[in-house]
Amino acid sequence: MEVTPLVWGLTIAAIGGLLLFDFVFHVRKAHVPTLREAAIWSGLYVGLALLFGVGVLVLGGAQAGSEYFAGYVTEKALSVDNLFVFLIIMTSFRVPREDQQKVLLFGIVFSLIARTGFIFLGAALINSFAWVFYLFGLILLITAGNMLKPEGEESHSADNVIIRLARKVFHTAPHYDGDKLFTVHGGKRAMTPMLLVMVAIGGTDVLFALDSIPAIFGLTQSTFIVFTATAFSLLGLRQLFFLIDGLLDRLIYLSYGLAAILGFIGVKLILHALHENTVPFINDGEPVPVVEISTGLSLSVILGVLVVTVSASLLSPAGRAQNAIANARRHAASYLDSEYTADPAERERIFRLLLTERDQIVALGPKYRQKVRDEPALIALLERARDSHDAAAARGEAAPTGAPKILDRDDGPATA
Template sequence: MQVSPLVWGVTILVILGLLAFDFFVHVRKAHTPTLREAAIWSSLYVGVAVLFGVVVWVFGGTEMGSEYFAGYVTEKALSVDNLFVFLIIMSSFRVPREDQQKVLLFGIVFSLVARTGFIFLGSALINSFAWVFYLFGLILLITAGNLLKPEGEESHSADNFIIRLARKLFHTTDYYDGDKLFTLDKGKRAMTPMLLVMVAIGGTDLLFALDSIPAIFGLTQNVYIVFTATVFSLLGLRQLYFLLDGLLDRLVYLSYGLAAILGFIGVKLILHALHENNVPFVNDGNPVPVVVISTGLSLGVIVGVLIVTVVASVRSPRGKAQSAISGARRHATAYLDLGYTADLAERDRIYNKLLAEEQQLRELTPKYRQLVREEQQLMDLVQRAHTEHDDFLSR
């Protein structure tokens, strides 16, 4: 199916309209989204993406529809994994809760621009050089292997080279001035941490694009499908961040599921490269007779792996323990951080979350309760949060 310039134009206008609506209706005025608000709008964005996929299926045919849904599901899963890193970065910069929406929206817009550039660059390379399929396949296999390596929060630290360079070259403050990027500090114009965190988010978005774009090109080479599946997977990511708050730590096997998916797509790309081979030193430049993996099979494998991954994570005692430990540490830290938010209702929400997580820790099996007892720093942090809360009530 050839997509006309008119369809491209209408699609881009709709996307720009959704981004403008998101900013002016939800993000422009700083506030902390409620769980209900996040659930409603996240569902609406998923609904729009699914409706668009149905339209593609009806007018573009089964093959094109399957390619869109396979690409959308894969990119959505990768975007959820990206939320872990966003959470770490914003925690590192101590971004006030009510201003996190603007940081996320900036990250989404930057990601859209960066990935659009990568999409058209990738398309140009694929059309000119068939060996690019080998390269993309190798990138995905390496990425899949890296996902299997154990990582801590330090591996995604926001204190990277660009941030250190910015702090060295420019006058920066250690405090926020609302959502302003610049402020006056001792009579001098200075950058606020808000600008630095946006730089950190933008930098990680570029790295994410290097993984996600080869993945979706492994499912389809239709540029329109690649573009729309990528864009719709990112729209609604802001709402999903607040909806999954507290549940991200529970997905302990997500990296394994993503590794399996990226490895599968990497193999699919290499098989496709062999099938279309024109590289002189491979089979004398002739195509190699290999099995070609269909889009339908790809979609089934992707959905199946994600279902198994999520169910296994949710039912895992390890996932429950990790979620409670990480949540208690995060919420105790947030409660003790006076710069976290000025909203008293948000502080009550954080403290109630901490109480619920402490209850979950008490209900753990002896094996995992022992892990909690060994984390003396966590226990001290929680106790300080209780002391601070008691002092607040007595004022």
């Protein structure tokens, strides 16, 4: 697919314009987006990505169109998995809800810049060395294997080496000062946690690029398609975070699906490397006659795996329980954290969400109610949130709920 410099320039300008529009009209003024706002804008960005894909299909042909859609779907699925890590980082840093949009937009911009660099580096390596396909395939197979290992939130801790070094070298403030990156603390200029969380997000973006770029090069070698599919998968990621925020922990089988997809693309890359082989110690440097996987089959496999794993996650009682428990823990901690938000309406919204999670846990039956009771620290956290809300209601600062304990001893139905 031949792409003129004019088309490259217009595409980059359009993507930059969308990011600038996002900042000026949505992110510059700190606020918590409503579900309706997140749904509308998330749908709009997905629509733009699909419309662009139709343009590639019409102007570039069926092969180019299939490669774009396969790349876009793969990168979008990987970006959803990345959102879970972003959530952990922002929870670790206690980022105020109103300022999370700005952190996410920074992460998106940094990710696009980092991935663009990796894209052109990858394209240069592929054009110069055919053996790079072996390397990319091996990276994806190792990544797929690592995704199958059980891991908890600790494996994505925001307290990494870069953050610890920054805290030692630079004077850091313990509290946020709005969305400022620097403030005055103890009479000296200091970094705020806002800058630290952006460093943490940027660091993880680089690691994500090491996985996602080889994956999309396994589907297409067109630099333009790789760039645009990656860019459109990142656009709208901020809105998607707020749209599926409460469902992230429910996707318990998504990592298995992504592992299968990355493993599949890894095999596809190695087969392609064998087909184009020039490595002297493999078949005396001659191409190996192997079956190559078509782009159409790749797209079908990717979509099929995602449909199965996402559907299984949404229908699984274990997924619903894990999601409800994780959300209850986060909502209780957020409600008790006065720095998280000072907006009374937002605090009331958080508590209502906590009650909703409680009702879902109760509705799942004794097995999952007992799972909560087996975590005394979680129970204590939930009870403190309830007591704090009751005290606020007594002062007239919150609506009375008459809420019982998160789980009554008699396992009876929950009431609000």
